[in-house]
Amino acid sequence: MSVQGTERGRTRGSEAPGRVRTVTSSPIQSDPLELIDSWPVPNCAAGWTNITGNLSKRGDAEKVFPIASLTKPLVALAILVAVEEGSLGLDTHAGPPGSTIRHLLAHASGLGPEDSNPVAAPGSRRIYSNSGYEALGHALETATDMSVSTYFDEAVSQPLGLRATKILGSPAHGAVSTVTDLLGVVAELLAPTILAPETMSAATTVQFSELDGVLPGYGRQSPNQWGLGFEIRGNKHPHWTAATNSPATFGHFGRSGTMIWIDPSLGVGCVALTDREFGPWAVESWPALGAAIIENSTFVA
Numbered sequence: 001m002s003v004q005g006t007e008r009g010r011t012r013g014s015e016a017p018g019r020v021r022t023v024t025s026s027p028i029q030s031d032p033l034e035l036i037d038s039w040p041v042p043n044c045a046a047g048w049t050n051i052t053g054n055l056s057k058r059g060d061a062e063k064v065f066p067i068a069s070l071t072k073p074l075v076a077l078a079i080l081v082a083v084e085e086g087s088l089g090l091d092t093h094a095g096p097p098g099s100t101i102r103h104l105l106a107h108a109s110g111l112g113p114e115d116s117n118p119v120a121a122p123g124s125r126r127i128y129s130n131s132g133y134e135a136l137g138h139a140l141e142t143a144t145d146m147s148v149s150t151y152f153d154e155a156v157s158q159p160l161g162l163r164a165t166k167i168l169g170s171p172a173h174g175a176v177s178t179v180t181d182l183l184g185v186v187a188e189l190l191a192p193t194i195l196a197p198e199t200m201s202a203a204t205t206v207q208f209s210e211l212d213g214v215l216p217g218y219g220r221q222s223p224n225q226w227g228l229g230f231e232i233r234g235n236k237h238p239h240w241t242a243a244t245n246s247p248a249t250f251g252h253f254g255r256s257g258t259m260i261w262i263d264p265s266l267g268v269g270c271v272a273l274t275d276r277e278f279g280p281w282a283v284e285s286w287p288a289l290g291a292a293i294i295e296n297s298t299f300v301a
Contacts, residue, residue, distance in 0.1 A: 051267030068254030076229020126213025
């Protein structure tokens with residue numbers, strides 16, 4: 001999916017981030033997405049795309065799934081648009097005392113997973129926090145006098161042509177989407193149009209780099225690296241992406257059995273949506289799918 005977006009009032013750059021090295025890819029010799037046919041889930045759809053515009057889908061790519069915590073990177077995109085437009089700043093105070101928009105986006109505000117009261121000092125621990133994204137939603141609504149869902153629709157959905165993606169509840173976990181829509185988001189993250197490339201680069205650069213913390217479902221990681229709304233793979237082990245994904249890989253997964261990752265070093269990204277809660281099946285299946293996508297494509301720097 002190729003998209004051209006504009007920030008309300010000014011044209012955005014459409015060039016890919018400078019660190020993307022991929023310029024071509026060879027034809028797929030077999031379909032790695034066939035792997036999803038054996039996943040132990042009631043319903044599933046998946047797809048991948050790359051910087052050259054190649055795209056593949058399997059399953060009902062128009063089926064609307066609750067995407068749980070994949071809501072967070074979508075809300076992060078809206079927050080970053082608000083930062084570019086001047087409604088918010090990354091160092092604007094938000095959340096508990098001493099916390100900023102940057103802290104909240106990077107799960108470093110000190111808020112607990114579900115508690116609106118801080119359990120640590122800002123910048124001292126990486127605590128994956130739904131309440132932090134609730135605080136981000138409040139900050140966005142206060143700054144723009146718009147609901148999170150309305151701002152997201154105007155700032156992200158409409159410019160990217162997302163037809164089914166809606167934030168229906170919490171900015172931490174309340175969105176629904178489709179594989180087709182999220183492949184459009186992958187294309188945006190590979191070659192930003194609604195954000196300036198330097199903003200996208202900042203969002204996928206580790207923030208508060210030395211912080212340790214628990215990666216849900218995978219235990220304590222030291223360090224537990226996050227950007228602005230995106231988890232960064234780094235050298236984490238175990239991990240839900242493939243061992244062959246580069247350390248620069250970023251993305252997110254959701255408790256509803258949903259995931260999205262982008263590998264900027266290879267110029268490729270993947271989406272998988274299911275309606276079975278995250279569990280051991282995903283721990284086994286998701287890295288295998290990622291490895292197959294990477295193995296079946298030859299990337300030329």
